[in-house]
Amino acid sequence: MKRTCAECYAAHVKIGITCYPTYGGSGIVATELGLELASRGHEVHFISYASPIRLDTGVARIHYHEVEVSTYPLFHYPPYCLALASRMAEVAASYVHYAIPHSIAALLAKQMTSSRRLPFVTTLHGTDITLVGVDRSYFGITKFSIEQSDGVTAISRYLEAKTVDFFRVSKPIQVIHNFVNCDLYRPDPARRPKEKRLIHVSNFRPVKRVLDCIRVLHEVRRSTDAHLLMVGDGPDRGPAETLARELGVSAHVTFLGKRDHVERLIPETHVLLLPSEMEAFGLAALEAMACGVPPVATLTGGVPELITDGVDGFLAPIGDIAAQAARVVSLLTDDALYARMSSAARRTAETRYATSMIIPLYERCYEAVCGV
Numbered sequence: 001m002k003r004t005c006a007e008c009y010a011a012h013v014k015i016g017i018t019c020y021p022t023y024g025g026s027g028i029v030a031t032e033l034g035l036e037l038a039s040r041g042h043e044v045h046f047i048s049y050a051s052p053i054r055l056d057t058g059v060a061r062i063h064y065h066e067v068e069v070s071t072y073p074l075f076h077y078p079p080y081c082l083a084l085a086s087r088m089a090e091v092a093a094s095y096v097h098y099a100i101p102h103s104i105a106a107l108l109a110k111q112m113t114s115s116r117r118l119p120f121v122t123t124l125h126g127t128d129i130t131l132v133g134v135d136r137s138y139f140g141i142t143k144f145s146i147e148q149s150d151g152v153t154a155i156s157r158y159l160e161a162k163t164v165d166f167f168r169v170s171k172p173i174q175v176i177h178n179f180v181n182c183d184l185y186r187p188d189p190a191r192r193p194k195e196k197r198l199i200h201v202s203n204f205r206p207v208k209r210v211l212d213c214i215r216v217l218h219e220v221r222r223s224t225d226a227h228l229l230m231v232g233d234g235p236d237r238g239p240a241e242t243l244a245r246e247l248g249v250s251a252h253v254t255f256l257g258k259r260d261h262v263e264r265l266i267p268e269t270h271v272l273l274l275p276s277e278m279e280a281f282g283l284a285a286l287e288a289m290a291c292g293v294p295p296v297a298t299l300t301g302g303v304p305e306l307i308t309d310g311v312d313g314f315l316a317p318i319g320d321i322a323a324q325a326a327r328v329v330s331l332l333t334d335d336a337l338y339a340r341m342s343s344a345a346r347r348t349a350e351t352r353y354a355t356s357m358i359i360p361l362y363e364r365c366y367e368a369v370c371g372v
């Protein structure tokens with residue numbers, strides 16, 4: 001028998017996961033988490049406006065509930081949050097990724113189903129706190145929904161500290177770092193080509209400083225040959241393509257667009273570029289490290305919790321193209337350094353962020369709010 005609640009039976013719970021289904025770290029974490037929880041016997045229900053990109057709905061115990069948002073001439077802005085809350089209340093379980101507006105929708109769903117116990121946990125990912133949450137329009141509601149959550153987790157100590165600092169919430173926040181499936185994301189030296197390749201994976205938003213990837217490639221190519229793979233799409237793709245033409249490196253950059261299986265692409269490259277303005281953790285860097293591909297990232301946010309500078313990757317100042325390019329060149333030209341850093345990167349992923357270590361933390365957190 002399976003009860004709703006997050007209603008719990010034995011150690012298996014019925015878990016609803018709400019996330020953004022599009023290309024982005026929070027949706028990826030939520031999807032991988034749901035798949036892992038299902039493989040451990042939990043019943044997992046995804047609730048969103050589209051099926052999350054990495055979700056395989058053919059997997060046992062995985063369900064997907066689409067939120068349909070009706071429009072009406074009066075609605076200049078269709079009220080997605082209300083449609084989401086209604087769907088959550090029907091499905092009856094809530095575990096939300098990215099606070100806005102998922103957390104407040106979960107609170108509404110909880111109030112709508114007061115005859116059943118429907119606790120919810122909010123997982124904070126990054127810009128839901130650092131950019132959007134602190135915006136005046138969303139500040140109050142974000143603070144309120146965090147305070148009303150039955151459990152709150154953040155994906156780095158940095159984000160936990162920022163949440164306390166910005167919102168002055170007294171609620172305990174559990175840090176549960178991002179994780180990676182080290183069986184899926186693994187080095188494959190046989191597939192690494194002779195040509196030196198850099199890779200960048202993101203949703204091409206301004207916070208990612210995508211144009212810096214092009215500038216770094218341009219600088220790197222002054223000393224050594226390299227080709228750059230740009231994976232993903234978003235508002236800064238056009239400007240990045242233009243910059244590549246202006247700097248005369250467009251023949252050395254391939255824009256691949258959105259790709260579902262980055263675990264197949266990353267092992268075919270040598271270095272990952274992560275030049276972000278802000279990164280609450282840096283999931284893309286972790287996925288690369290699991291593949292033995294050292295990241296050259298910026299010293300920002302929660303990235304230093306993942307990367308130890310000079311050991312399993314490099315950290316350089318934001319916007320410092322010369323410093324970032326110098327680190328890339330050293331990795332591409334010094335084989336001994338590369339081998340050392342590549343193994344260290346894989347080791348960090350395996351020993352600190354493997355799925356098998358992190359998923360139980362989410363499981364315990366969820367079981368705790370259910371009272372299991």
Ligand code: GMT
Binds near residue numbers: 020125178279284
């Ligand atoms: O940009 C965001 O904050 C949203 C989120 C996303 O959906 O892309 O990214 C964040 O969540 C990832 C997974 O937890 C983290 O690894 C990223 O560092 C974080 N991105 C930022 O903080 C910019």
